[in-house]
Structure formats: C-alpha cells, structure tokens
Amino acid sequence: MxxxxxxxxxxxxxxxxxxxxxxxxxxxxxxxxxxxxxxxxxxxxxxxxxxxxxxxxxxxxxxxxxxxxxxxxxxxxxxxxxxxxxxxxxxxxxxxxxxxxxxxxxxxxxxxxxxxxxxxxxxxxxxxxxxxxxxxxxxxxxxxxxxxxxxxxxxxxxxxxxxxxxxxxxxxxxxxxxDILGAELGGAMKNVLAVATGVADGMGLGLNARAGLITRGMNEILRLGTALGAKPETLMGLAGLGDLVLTCTGDLSRNRRLG
The missing domain is CATH 3.40.50.720 (NAD(P)-binding Rossmann-like Domain)
Structure with missing residues (x-):
C-alpha cells in the first residue's frame, strides 16, 4: 500500500x-x-x-x-x-x-x-x-x-x-x-536567465541573442556550481539545463513573460 x-x-x-x-x-x-x-x-x-x-x-x-x-x-x-x-x-x-x-x-x-x-x-x-x-x-x-x-x-x-x-x-x-545542492542551484539560477531572455525577446534582439544568453548563462551556472560543490552532471541534466531551456523558451514561463 x-x-x-x-x-x-x-x-x-x-x-x-x-x-x-x-x-x-x-x-x-x-x-x-x-x-x-x-x-x-x-x-x-x-x-x-x-x-x-x-x-x-x-x-x-x-x-x-x-x-x-x-x-x-x-x-x-x-x-x-x-x-x-x-x-x-x-x-x-x-x-x-x-x-x-x-x-x-x-x-x-x-x-x-x-x-x-x-x-x-x-x-x-x-x-x-x-x-x-x-x-x-x-x-x-x-x-x-x-x-x-x-x-x-x-x-x-x-x-x-x-x-x-x-x-x-x-x-x-x-x-x-x-545532489540536492546542485538541483536547487539549477532551479533557482535559471529564473534570472529567463528574465534576461525575456528582455532580449521583448527588445526584438533575435534568436541568436536568445541562444547566446542560454549558452553563456549555462556556463555561469556551471562555474558557480563547481565553486559550491555541485555535480556538473546535475547541472547539465533536468534540474539545470533542462529547466533552463524550458524557462527561457516556453511561452508558459512567468519569468520570461516578466522580462
């Protein structure tokens, strides 16, 4: 049961x-x-x-x-x-x-x-x-x-x-x-990048800018995660990269809409 x-x-x-x-x-x-x-x-x-x-x-x-x-x-x-x-x-x-x-x-x-x-x-x-x-x-x-x-x-x-x-x-x-710490870090940091991506989209800066923000943002998440002791594979998985892509590109994302 x-x-x-x-x-x-x-x-x-x-x-x-x-x-x-x-x-x-x-x-x-x-x-x-x-x-x-x-x-x-x-x-x-x-x-x-x-x-x-x-x-x-x-x-x-x-x-x-x-x-x-x-x-x-x-x-x-x-x-x-x-x-x-x-x-x-x-x-x-x-x-x-x-x-x-x-x-x-x-x-x-x-x-x-x-x-x-x-x-x-x-x-x-x-x-x-x-x-x-x-x-x-x-x-x-x-x-x-x-x-x-x-x-x-x-x-x-x-x-x-x-x-x-x-x-x-x-x-x-x-x-x-x-890796609780890595999962929490990925879930929090992606929100900041989603707002930035929404700003770029709202300014009409294009898909190239969006891809650049996501990619370089992922790099920042990895650097901070490494410094704090998170596992890179956690941040490159669903809790990090997966959530980042969804929040930065999905129309249902509140953070992207805010940007």
Whole structure:
C-alpha cells in the first residue's frame, strides 16, 4: 500500500502534483492556505483559479487544517513560493511524524538569508529523509497529461526511489540522484536567465541573442556550481539545463513573460 502524502500549497504546481499522486493511487491530501479556496476546490473538485482543466480524482482529499495533514502523512511535499518556505517549515515542524519524509518542489533561495532551502530543512528536521523535486515542468502540461520528466534528488537513496515511484506515471517520469545542492542551484539560477531572455525577446534582439544568453548563462551556472560543490552532471541534466531551456523558451514561463 502506498504511504499517505500531504501536499502543502494549492497553487498550480502543488495542485498538479497532488492530482498526479492521487491518480497514481497514492492516498493524497492537498492543503490550501486560504479557507475560501479550500471550500471552492472541495465543491468544484477542481482548482478553478490555477488549473481549471484538471478535474480532481475522487480519492484526492482537500483540507485547510495543516496540523492534521502533516501529522497523518508519511511524506510531506511542500510546494509554496520560496518566500513562504521558511515560515511554513516552522509551522509544520512540531507536527511531522517520526521518520516521515520531507520533500519540496519549491525553487529558489530563502530570501531572508540567501540560504539553500535544504539547509533550512536540515536544521529543523535533521532526522528525516529529505528530497527536492525539480526539473522542466510546467504545471499546465502536467495537468493535461503531456509527457514530463523531472528529478528527485536526495541524500537518502531509498527515499528518492520511493518518491520517484509514487510520481511515476505513463506520461510522467522521475529520475533520481543525490545532489540536492546542485538541483536547487539549477532551479533557482535559471529564473534570472529567463528574465534576461525575456528582455532580449521583448527588445526584438533575435534568436541568436536568445541562444547566446542560454549558452553563456549555462556556463555561469556551471562555474558557480563547481565553486559550491555541485555535480556538473546535475547541472547539465533536468534540474539545470533542462529547466533552463524550458524557462527561457516556453511561452508558459512567468519569468520570461516578466522580462
């Protein structure tokens, strides 16, 4: 039997992951911060604000009570913006069950300190297996069942494999690795380059400029990653190059549209 999973964060990506898990037969509960949004999702059996095209499976639970969600979960999967990550972590830490796995699909650094998110997790929940879920993945395409591949990076190989198996579906593939730092770095830095690419596109500088920005940007990511101890193969994989290409070229990329 699959372990129960609590997905914290009812934005587009958290919703997509929760629905994916529930469709795979995993007992899943989606927690939302807004009481009204929770009521609306439970009534419509869809997240009409973020992913109206994705109908919730009957088995997906919706809750606004975070203590219950976390306490009853064998795996807690956090999917909130990076600026909310630290506060949410502080809220859930007393409620996490002994031995429960902690995973996050949040990209970015802690804005208050500039630290990696895994450092915050290790400080608060040092005795729990931890993993980051990242890669080139627009939530809307996952919602539509379009082919997607991402990576689960963890220092606990068994936890990485377990989480990858729970996510695996006919059109969704999760690969595993043990380079959390490299995966987090790639997922954060690509956003800066996507904004720059959007600026270049908006100025009409052409496809040559876009390709140059992506390529030289990848070089910068590799240099910084090497200095920080990340594995080059992580940054050249889904968590780095894959996410960079998607975010710099995809019309669904918010960072590119911002630029």
């Amino acid at each position: 699959s372990p129960p999973v609590a997905v914290l964060g009812a934005g587009s990506w958290g919703t997509a992951l929760a629905v994916l898990l529930a469709r795979n037969g995993v007992p899943t509960t989606l927690w939302g911060r807004s009481p009204q949004a929770v009521v609306d999702m439970a009534t419509a059996r869809a997240n009409t604000r973020y992913l109206p095209e994705m109908t919730f499976p009957d088995t997906l639970g919706i809750s606004g009570v975070i203590e219950t969600c976390v306490r009853d979960a064998a795996i807690v999967l956090i999917s909130v913006p990076s600026h909310a990550f630290r506060d949410l972590l502080d809220v859930i830490t007393p409620w996490v069950a002994p031995g429960a796995g902690i995973a996050w699909a949040t990209k970015g650094f802690d804005p208050g300190s500039g630290r990696f998110l895994h450092e915050l997790v290790n400080e608060r929940l040092p005795d729990h297996p931890a993993a980051v879920v990242t890669g080139p993945s627009f939530a809307r395409e996952v919602a539509l069942g379009m082919p997607t591949a991402l990576t689960v990076q963890s220092n606990d190989a068994d936890f990485a494999q377990q989480l990858a198996r729970l996510l695996h579906a006919p059109t969704f593939r999760a690969y595993t690795g043990n």
